[in-house]
């Protein structure tokens with residue numbers, strides 16, 4: 001059922017069993033999981049069904065530190081959330097991503113990959129992916145010509161990805177699931193319903209209600225038994241920090257952790273791969289085919305441990321095209337996310353036309369590695385709220401993005417290891433880009449891109465001094481408030497976040513169902 005909150009009489013009270021705040025990947029996945037359950041689910045969405053610049057403007061905020069995309073343009077605020085722009089690239093985290101690693105400060109999740117595996121399988125379905133198989137051998141049986149490079153898999157292995165057909169090119173999850181959500185009798189979707197405050201009881205152990213507002217000047221309140229914050233990692237931290245009626249430092253923030261440990265995936269051109277002769281494989285170029293697949297070179301767990309590095313993978317792009325591409329961080333600077341996206345697509349188009357002219361149809365032997373790595377958790381990389389307020393009176397979010405020496409050393413070592421293995425296999429040579437050549441150089445190049453992946457601001461830990469949520473994504477100390485999304489990541493793994501967001505959201509969904517049934 002769909003209700004436009006602008007059309008309700010002012011000061012309406014909405015009541016239900018579960019209240020989900022935000023209808024992006026996390027919020028929609030949970031709502032779908034409750035269709036036909038004997039409970040009333042309230043799904044609150046800040047925007048409508050289409051882009052609305054006035055709503056999007058609520059996302060505006062300052063950025064400092066490492067250069068970043070404008071906050072207004074780095075996510076989307078309407079039904080479907082940022083999946084209206086996502087590329088659909090999905091792969092699960094590795095075992096090591098959940099482990100405590102002595103050389104990675106504050107690493108270690110209170111859950112393991114094994115705990116998440118059943119939910120990954122369900123997440124694959126929600127994202128309309130193929131079967132839950134991410135091993136190369138499985139896909140080689142399904143698709144011809146997926147030949148791997150002859151590298152020692154104990155050192156460098158081939159990590160498979162699936163690309164969701166619910167990607168931004170087709171309108172994202174909003175387009176795919178609007179019908180199911182609107183038709184469901186027990187799901188009450190309210191659009192133009194922006195949560196501006198979460199109100200707890202006196203001793204801040206329970207949430208009583210949330211206040212919603214919209215730009216039509218209406219204010220309403222929502223009461224429920226359980227509240228799930230699913231507004232994206234920056235928004236979730238912002239709402240908790242701004243909800244300071246009972247807790248002056250913000251909800252869940254007794255230990256000053258909310259907003260801290262912001263992480264992105266660094267996605268940076270790092271090296272050139274020159275093969276001695278063209279290699280007969282579709283493995284690295286299957287992105288737009290059916291089933292949509294992709295592969296990247298990854299470093300084995302044992303080798304990461306030996307070298308004390310972060311997890312990361314290298315994807316291959318055709319060098320003649322890649323070298324004509326402008327840095328993503330440069331072209332995605334328009335405050336309007338649609339214009340930023342158009343700028344990026346234009347720059348890709350120009351680059352591929354230049355490449356066509358150069359290649360004249362010949363099969364390429366030269367590639368660029370774009371390395372994607374997790375960022376080391378860093379307390380000082382953080383989201384705060386500033387003095388400036390948005391149109392609805394909520395303090396705007398500010399982001400200070402900060403990288404570390406471990407990030408730089410890891411990206412260099414990953415490329416060196418891959419280079420050595422390519423040499424040992426006798427298939428070609430790898431040349432590191434300039435910024436990686438000097439071991440003592442800790443600077444970052446202008447094409448230091450993020451993947452638009454916001455993580456870590458409400459991190460998971462059993463220790464309330466080190467995390468905002470516990471292993472079930474419940475906010476420490478508040479019995480009916482939960483966070484869904486990549487803000488809960490203790491460390492960010494190397495793969496893009498959304499498959500894991502959906503898996504973790506479905507785990508949370510089961511946890512609340514169990515609680516309700518009891």
Ligand SMILES: Cc1cc2nc3c(=O)[nH]c(=O)nc-3n(C[C@H](O)[C@H](O)[C@H](O)COP(=O)(O)OP(=O)(O)OC[C@H]3O[C@@H](n4cnc5c(N)ncnc54)[C@H](O)[C@@H]3O)c2cc1C
Nearest residue numbers: 022024025026046077081082086087088089195231496498
């Ligand atoms: C260009 C681009 C490419 C990407 N490519 C990939 C990719 O290939 N693979 C991948 O895994 N990820 C990718 N991502 C990231 C992916 O889109 C996000 O990880 C994912 O959408 C996050 O899901 P979410 O539900 O946590 O947040 P969102 O999808 O951002 O949804 C949050 C929703 O909450 C609503 N909301 C926010 N605040 C409030 C409030 N106060 N009250 C009510 N509602 C609120 C918003 O309007 C929004 O609809 C990409 C992102 C971009 C921008």
